[in-house]
Amino acid sequence: MTVRRSVVVLGVLCSLLRPPLLAAEPGAPPGHPDADQPKAAPRCGNGRIEPPETCDDGNTNDGDDCPSNCRIEACTRSAERFEVSVALVRPRDTAIAGVVVLLDYPEGEVMLPGAIGERSVAERISHVPTGFASVPYDLDYALKEAVVLNRALPPGDLFHVSFDRCEGVPAPRAEDFHCRVQQASTPAGQMVPTDKLRCSVRTS
Numbered sequence: 560m561t562v563r564r565s566v567v568v569l570g571v572l573c574s575l576l577r578p579p580l581l582a583a584e585p586g587a588p589p590g591h592p593d594a595d596q597p598k599a600a601p602r603c604g605n606g607r608i609e610p611p612e613t614c615d616d617g618n619t620n621d622g623d624d625c626p627s628n629c630r631i632e633a634c635t636r637s638a639e640r641f642e643v644s645v646a647l648v649r650p651r652d653t654a655i656a657g658v659v660v661l662l663d664y665p666e667g668e669v670m671l672p673g674a675i676g677e678r679s680v681a682e683r684i685s686h687v688p689t690g691f692a693s694v695p696y697d698l699d700y701a702l703k704e705a706v707v708l709n710r711a712l713p714p715g716d717l718f719h720v721s722f723d724r725c726e727g728v729p730a731p732r733a734e735d736f737h738c739r740v741q742q743a744s745t746p747a748g749q750m751v752p753t754d755k756l757r758c759s760v761r762t763s
């Protein structure tokens with residue numbers, strides 16, 4: 560694959576990291592006729608933040624600004640770290656050169672300093688295969704990570720994440736993390752159906 564094509568593939572994969580910008584639907588202002596109506600039960604996905612929600616981006620999808628349950632749990636950061644390893648599980652006959660995974664983490668138990676693609680997030684990613692580009696994007700409840708080059712990924716771990724543990728809560732378990740392959744491509748730049756792929760999580 561040419562350098563130009565690998566740059567295009569990286570651009571496509573990285574564009575998937577950015578969640579769509581959605582305008583929140585404003586609530587009824589004081590004095591508005593709707594303001595005097597009996598309050599409806601909170602509904603996640605209606606674009607209004609209603610307790611116990613902490614966010615509402617107008618949908619019930621994960622992988623964007625607000626998780627599917629409209630709650631991002633609070634965390635008081637401790638000095639203790641928590642290490643997670645992510646591996647790609649794929650058929651033996653399929654070479655993968657670029658992949659985007661969504662690692663949903665228990666944000667009331669662990670956190671990453673900073674957000675989106677800040678350096679403080681990038682510094683927590685390690686063990687990416689030699690030479691491969693690593694493009695992390697933290698959503699404060701899940702981490703999107705793109706790992707890409709123009710040759711096949713070697714077997715073994717895709718990346719490690721070093722989280723901070725939250726104060727006063729037990730350490731999470733591996734099953735508290737949920738990893739999903741969102742996009743993958745071959746060394747020739749062809750997209751691979753993600754139902755052929757999955758990612759696994761180990762904790763230590």
Ligand SMILES: [Ca+2]
Pocket residue numbers: 601602603604605606607608609612615629
């Ligand atoms: Ca709502």
Ligand SMILES: [Ca+2]
Pocket residue numbers: 616618619620621622623624625626627
């Ligand atoms: Ca959402």
